[in-house]
Amino acid sequence: MRYLPLTEADRRAMLATIGAPSVDALFKDVPAAAVRRAPVDLPHHAGELSVERQLKAMAGKNLVAGEVPFFVGAGAYRHHVPASVDYIIQRGEFLTAYTPYQPEIAQGTLQYLFEFQTQVAMLTGMEVANASMYDGSTACVEAVVMATRVTKRKKAILSGGLHPHYAEIAATHAAYGDFTLDSAAADPEGLEDLASRIDDQTACVVVQNPSVFGHIRDLTPLANAAHAKGALLVVVVTEAVSLGALMPPGAMGADIVVAEGQSIGSGLNFGGPYVGLFATREKYMRQMPGRLCGETVDADGKRGWVLTLSTREQHIRREKATSNICTNAGLCALAFTVHLSLLGETGFTQLAALNHAKTSQLVEKLKAVPGVRVLNEAFFNEVTLVLPKDASAVVEALAQKRILAGVPAARLWPDHSDLKNHLLVAVTETVTDEDMDALVAGLKEVLA
Amino acid sequence: MRYLPLTEADRRAMLATIGAPSVDALFKDVPAAAVRRAPVDLPHHAGELSVERQLKAMAGKNLVAGEVPFFVGAGAYRHHVPASVDYIIQRGEFLTAYTPYQPEIAQGTLQYLFEFQTQVAMLTGMEVANASMYDGSTACVEAVVMATRVTKRKKAILSGGLHPHYAEIAATHAAYGDFTLDSAAADPEGLEDLASRIDDQTACVVVQNPSVFGHIRDLTPLANAAHAKGALLVVVVTEAVSLGALMPPGAMGADIVVAEGQSIGSGLNFGGPYVGLFATREKYMRQMPGRLCGETVDADGKRGWVLTLSTREQHIRREKATSNICTNAGLCALAFTVHLSLLGETGFTQLAALNHAKTSQLVEKLKAVPGVRVLNEAFFNEVTLVLPKDASAVVEALAQKRILAGVPAARLWPDHSDLKNHLLVAVTETVTDEDMDALVAGLKEVLA
């Protein structure tokens, strides 16, 4: 077997050194009833060619986004990732490294994490950021937990524009943890008033921008309202590219910003792995979850980096830790940092502008489809359409024509019958004019 | 433009340092008539996404070997190359390095070249090998030239079992160089007698094993006949995997062995880049073309490697060099070495046995196709079929059914009307039982 270098001769020699008659003897502490005499009932080992065939057969049963006109978003976005990003993250020195607990031989990982933290802070307009979370959705609930810790209050208000998956995760944690939720109704029009819900029990208000329906709003009044009551404003961003075009959450008064970083550096991957961004104000630094990389000097006085403030973390603090989190999304964070370094200030703002312009272009083109209404006044790269028919059926019909038209709201809010004709449509730089025309033509046909 | 880091500000500052008014001024030595005022008439720069689209569109117009039952060989073979091979050759330290003229910072390249040379010598059963040639076909003519140098004779005998491309290249060099050819007629039956052609003007006999028609022969009698007349035996191998199953050329008396190494480590790549193997006896070492890597010690007495015997080469020897060759096939040689290291003695012989068994299996299955005759008594992984119809038409008809059935002999010998029904069929480990059944069924149908 190709991954196992011991030979039979090695095994015999090693057993002799150990003084054990067999490998079985080394398992003598296993209760007899649990000792297996033979491998479990699964196929036996297979070569690369065979494994490739099996997995390619499965892969071949999926409709690949890049092969069709593609408008699916709602929390994961198809952007073009330069080839050099994937090259860098595949380098063994990054790919096969461990968490950088031995900083002398992990300066590579540590330096990019420091760069990542800086980039995240810059993008969000915040003072500090951590070294990444699992993804945006789990970062969101960690923000809520952190807000309860900072404010010593137990209630979180969730916007109706928050991605339902994010809200559901918060609900799981609330149900089994130590805080409660006040969740606003789904807000397809982007007109909800959350400020009036804030009271002096409120730990935080969680609002997504752009909202899951694609609306963008100035959050400054909400931040002021929250702060007036001693609550924090948590801003969620699921499309990180939007930060290249929009006023950053930090500038609108956010106290914690969490984001899904997948758009920068990572592919769609059917939902994971992605990378969660987590940023806050410096004064809350020691309340953050997750790893932090900090600058220091070595024995020779040279600048270097280490993991720091680990007294917040589970491996030191155990049950008193700020989070149980251990793993982060290292390699996806690296992809984020490399991609964003390639983009730079100029490229990133251009990319965001391009996404917006293309979306606006599609909105114009959709005017040609009778019966379709765009709900959004202001948007970045995603909008909500109201169709004259059940959106799920329309999406399925278009999928049969090899057009992936978007996410029917019913996929995310299955119980909301008033959303059954709503369709979320996202546009990125990977969408061509021909793709848009195919969507417009497809919609006309299916809706006719 | 993403590959160009100078900014306009840089350019201005640099021109100021230089004391030139403009970049144009730096081109002042170019005759005025040749100075262009604007870029040539070609498209302007494009981003990755756009370049990918253009190239994928072209790639999409080809029928990919891996997607169909595939039996094409005749000098290039589709083997499975492990993923780790491609990973290693993409590492920047290998990919972006230069020829290892600075050995202190090129020990990586030099050590694998030394390993490569050793592997090639082992496989061919020869004493020494060089650090690779462009490919098998050019290595072949270099062997002929070397034989003329060693023997100081001017005639080379070419077997009728030699790949026609190889023979044609030798003919080009003969026509414009300093030797003559005695080329035997195409030898589909594998019965030619070359020994009788050897005379005391003969520098070498060039024979391919397995021959292009798939025949394998014991070359010992031919070696003896050549040596008796003071001529060298040059053995050509186009399917390197055969060396895992067959008696090596060195054991049959070869003086020079050249081979196409593509089968080990490289993909089909529509014909290139491949890697030429070149091995000979130690006594002819200083007559070899191409680079050689040799062992030595450094200033501290540690073992290390350098390019050596470069007084044979053009950059030192100029018009007196053993060859004008400069570039080798470094990265393909690396792929060869990594792949062969993964295979090892055990894996490589198993792989060869598997190729042969599958070919033999297909030969058995072909008995079920009426009118098809297999010409080969002994073979490795390729055989010649005689069809009851024009083979080119059959291949084209099967290609329309998405079966790539092999190489019609007419593709290689367009003028030989007696070969028009001949078809070369190769089988490797990548061919499945289903593929074979598809070929058999396809042939029955097309021949019916």
Added chain:
Amino acid sequence: LEEGLIFELGQPGRLGVDLPDAPQAPNRLGGLARRGGIGLPDLAEPQVVRHFTRLSQKNYGIDSGFFPLGSCTMKHNPRLNERMARLPGFSDVHPLQPISTVQGALELIDTLAHWLKTLTGMPAVAMSPAAGAHGEFCGMVAIKAALAARGESHRTRVLVPESAHGTNPATAAAIGFTVDPIPATTEGRVDLDAFKAKLGPDVAAIMLTNPNTCGLFERDIREIADAIHGAGGYFYCDGANFNAIVGRVRPADLGVDCMHINLHKTFSTPHGGGGPGSGPVVLSDALAPFAPLPWVVNQNGSYAVLEQAKAEAAQSFGRLKAFHGQMGMFVRALAYMLSHGADGLWQVSSDAVLNANYILASLKDVFSAPFEGPCMHEVLFNDDFLKDTGVSTLDFAKALIDEGYHPMTMYFPLVVHGAMLIEPTETEDKATLDQFIAVMRSLADKAKAGTAEAFHAAPRLTPRRRLDETLAARKPILRWVAPELAQAAE
């Protein structure tokens, strides 16, 4: 040449990507356009590639050399898995595409689930946890949900051995359980009597790592399982060390109710410098109904996804993570499983345990092993052998770096003094172990010969020498700030 931060290398006016011009279309940002710059540096592609290549050269990975980091299972990461994860049919598929267009993706998840269930003998598996600690959270929430369904929400005490990973108590606490530590015996295992004495009507569960973090198999595990079940609690098994028994022992046969599996440990998905991971949780019949959403269900060969707590999934405790879990890791893990097969996985645990015992046998005369063997996949030493040498476990580990090795795990588990936990894994050959053993012995000799100074000064041959962690924590600098801004701020 020192490598600066990427921010120090930028200069306005460069581009590392080329984008097409934006189409003419109305600006619909509603007056919320960003004002002012972000502060990102502009670089061209060659600079970026070189920068990150150089950074990588300051790192040590499994590919670089032996990485005997205990409890972390730093085994070979096959490139085949990377290639498979990049098949467009997996990497370029959106999690919210119509179910009809992702049947292959769901088949992959279902197939991996089948392997995990078969290897553990458990009837169900929750696929969505993003990592081990997330899996612990998932399992403990399932336990809490099951207790609630039984009307026993008063059970809030969770028993955790002192040798446990920090994630265990942290997880229990995050869900509102109280943590009650169980002491260890002098044999490095759970003190059965002490454990039994702690059982009671308020006990929710035990969280037990097996093999435990001392590298030992908990001999009394069946009795522990029976006792916790008898007391009305559940048995959470931390599966971080599953590599020691995979293919040879099924956790179901040990009586566990749930166990997370770190795909990046046992099943070789790369650690990647700290993630991403993936932590599916296998569940017993008692806990299966409470598994988190979404559920992938095979309906006569076509796959559906249950995304709501309704019908079969009515008792699900809800969602843990957006979408379907760490798909990219699933592909890698399945590629690894298919490659090894049932016979290969049997050999994996055999060789992992053999390698660890070989190190134990080869070092125990010089190093101090607190517990008797055989060990499982890792071997634990304490710092007794360094007594009076002036050399600490940390010094010793740093000296190993200069010999070309990644250090072992240090100071964990907490139950022995100056712990050194060594896990060779099954992908190392005997020659590598022999070389390592020789170096370890030679370093121990040097330490005993009174060369503490040299140890304190280690490492010397690394891109950086020992870094001042105290300074980093006392005056945290967590981001780069442009010098002019930093100055203005002072």
Added chain:
Amino acid sequence: LEEGLIFELGQPGRLGVDLPDAPQAPNRLGGLARRGGIGLPDLAEPQVVRHFTRLSQKNYGIDSGFFPLGSCTMKHNPRLNERMARLPGFSDVHPLQPISTVQGALELIDTLAHWLKTLTGMPAVAMSPAAGAHGEFCGMVAIKAALAARGESHRTRVLVPESAHGTNPATAAAIGFTVDPIPATTEGRVDLDAFKAKLGPDVAAIMLTNPNTCGLFERDIREIADAIHGAGGYFYCDGANFNAIVGRVRPADLGVDCMHINLHKTFSTPHGGGGPGSGPVVLSDALAPFAPLPWVVNQNGSYAVLEQAKAEAAQSFGRLKAFHGQMGMFVRALAYMLSHGADGLWQVSSDAVLNANYILASLKDVFSAPFEGPCMHEVLFNDDFLKDTGVSTLDFAKALIDEGYHPMTMYFPLVVHGAMLIEPTETEDKATLDQFIAVMRSLADKAKAGTAEAFHAAPRLTPRRRLDETLAARKPILRWVAPELAQAAE
């Protein structure tokens, strides 16, 4: 840890690949099966990956740092090109598949040919040469064929400047031409009078590199072209330095008859530690009919391949290489060209020349430049500045290694003493050049300060110090031999 040879790491009984069992089928090897072993080592995959990773870490590439190797154009190698070359539609296509199934591959070749012809202004291009020297061979054979067709096979003398690459005379000699060197002027260019004096009825061609290997543009190139044409010979241009003028100057406008193009220099296909390269040759109308087979021809949008010297290709001199040329390199080069476009390529040569002149301007007060500028894409110094220091060009170059740089080209071209040829390329930024300039100046100061010993001892920080090349050549060891066999042989 020293890394042994792969042969020293093997042990029988391991496998680095897993193959299915062979089917039962008759053995048809005709008694010619291999007897006895090959001698290859058996290793498992983890060992192989680690071995070659470690070897790579002993290498320096463009990704590692500045690589100012004159005449070699070590520019950034984009990963996009690698990705494109691996599209199965290019990488997994056989050269002898039916032409109907490879239309896209032929379209790619034809498209690349169009770019090369347009950039050079030449009417034809031969795609099959495998590398630069192979391209030279191709071009010179075309010239010989053209002369033969004119009935002027008596023209056998080829004029080659003394500063030429060694491949030029080696190629001419390989085809049976005699080589007649042309001296250079004190300005580093062809001595026009000496050249004209050598013209005569037996002259076949001039082989001229332009820009020449001193990094200078041959000002008199039009006059040279006219003169050689006037004398009945052809003008072969060595295109190794095309990077200096690509997009800005078309060789056709300089009067050349043929020129090879190193795709791995100007068009960024990776050098790969010594190959593979690719050397297409552009041809004038006079030489085009003699171009080697195969010819790709566009017939109303569908592509055909002419593989015989018949019809349109009747005058072809024949085949140079099996199949269609270095397809993998073609894909990379075209990806590079499409990325840059006509405007980008214009900027490529502009920046390449600007960078070289910047180095010249910044070093010329300390280093000795034998010829006046402006230079083109590379700058030449001699060793006058080292006079009486005891430091040689070689020492100086080795000292640069310890500073983190790959050395410049040394002792080439042969026309100046102790040559140092520096080519920065257009993909380096100003900060890198400034740092390099500072290091160069500082090393020159050190050399002049009389620290020759330190230079002789360089490099010190590399995996190996200076290697004994004389020993290697005197007692050549070109392969590993098993110690037991080596002993037996003695």
